[in-house]
Each structure stands twice: as structure tokens, then as C-alpha cells.
Amino acid sequence: MSRTASSTRQARGRWQDASWLRASLAWHCGAVALTLLRPHWWPWTGSALIANHLVLTGLGLWPRSRALGPNWTALPAAAAARGEVAITFDDGPDPDVTPQVLSILAQRRARATFFCIGERVAQFPHITRACVAQGHAVENHSYRHEHWFSLLGYGALCSELQRAQQDIERASGIAPRFFRAPAGLRNALLEPVLERLQLQLASWTRRGFDTVNGDPELVLRRLSRRLGGGDILLLHDGHAARTSTGAPVVLEVLPRLLEAIERLGLRTVTLRDALV
Helix, strand or coil: CHHHHHHHHHHHHHHHHHHHHHHHHHHHHHHHHHHHHHHHHHHHHHHHHHHHHHHHHHHHHCCCCCCCCCCCCCCCCCHHHHHEEEEEEEECCCCCCCHHHHHHHHHHCCEEEEEECCHHHHHHHHHHHHHHHHHCEEECCCCCCCCCHHHCCCHHHHHHHHHHHHHHHHHCCCCCCCCCCCCHEEECHHHHHHHCCCCEEEEEECCCCCCCCHHHHHHHHHHHCCCCCCCCCEECCCCCEEECCCCEEHHHHHHHHHHHHHCCCCCCCCHHHHCC
């Protein structure tokens, strides 16, 4: 199949998956038509549209939701059958933590996916290059990682993702293929931007909450509970919480997590590897 045909099929599939977006568009068209035909009904149609937007907002605040478009919450079935798991790191690169994470991964010959912030990539391009040189994938986590990312309009979303794409490709030589929204929060306008940039949204199977909890035991337990093929695990090399000794909690959790993965006979892969 040609790349064009494949892209066309993927685009159609993405639109078919976005069930709430299609329903919302139909509802808006119907409400406008009804208001034109029955102007005195506007309080009801207006209230219905407000309710619709509240539902869309709620879905955007659910990181693992697929209602606003395709969203990887686990690896594809073939990857799961091969016993593959994906360890992902958000909010880097961090000049202190990321090199230590890379060292731990190298010791275990593990591969991971780093969702990087564009402006941090521009600050530390050598760390980004090191990630790629050691066989890891570097993906898009927006340019500035704004706390209000889910409130941005279409133009601002395009700018955030495009600037990160450019900085990551400039530093690593490879354009990202996946995107993860800051904190996993988004709105209904993100999917058209992802489709335009040919990016796949990825969330996670489970997370350790390692930006707010410095207890290695609890973080590890959250990540390793019912661990199995196909899981996508979320940790942070940037904004990592500190343990009682002041160490980034990810550095204490990661070696033990990799041991657990090996013990279960699983294999770490990047998200890109799972596409094969």
C-alpha cells in the first residue's frame, strides 16, 4: 500500500474513532437549524450546546479517553503478544536526571521513549542526541508544557506542537511520531492538529505519580501492579519528586522496575518499535 493511501486510510480511521467529535458536530448543526426554524426555542438549544461543551471538556480532562480521537493507552495487540512493554519518561530533558536515567537503561540494555518539552530540547540538545544515540525514541510533549494547554485554541495548539517538532528534529535528526499532552489534558481541537502533523496521541496504561510522590515503594507498586505485555508505563525524568534523602525518585524506582520486567520475561521497547 502506498504511503498516501495508508495516510488516507489512517485519517478516515481517526475520524471514525472520534465518536464524540462527530456527534458534537451533528448536534451543533442540528441546534443551529432548529434555532433558525424555531427562534423561540433558543433557551433550550443554547442549553443543549452548553451541555455538549461541558461533556467535551470532561472528556478532555480524562487522559485515557478515546472519545476525542485515537489514543494509545496500551501497545498494539501484536506487541502485547510478544511480551513487550513501553517505559516512557515525560518533561525532560533534565541536565541532572536524564543522563542518570540513560545510564540505568544502558546497564539493563533497556529501551525507552522520552516525551520531551521543546524549549528544554533547545536548551539541552546534546542530551536529546544522547537519547537517540543510545537507541531510545524522543517524542513530542509540546513546546512549553503550559499548565493551561487544554484551554488553547487551534492556532496556539499548532504552534506548540510544530515548534516542539522542529526543535526535536533539529536536535535529534528524527521527527517525532507520537505526542503526549501535558498532564494528559487536552480539548477537542487537538485531534485535528495531530492529524495535520501526522502525530499519534499516546497516554499510558498506568502511572506512578512520581512528580508528586517521593515514596519509591508506592511509585513502584503503582507501576508494577498487574504488569504485563502491552503496558505503557509513565515516569518523569523532568519535574521528578524527591525522596526523603533528596534523590529524584525515578532513579530509585527505575532499576527495580526493570528488574521486575525482566523477572516476568517481558521486553522493553519504544513506542515506535511497537508499530512493527
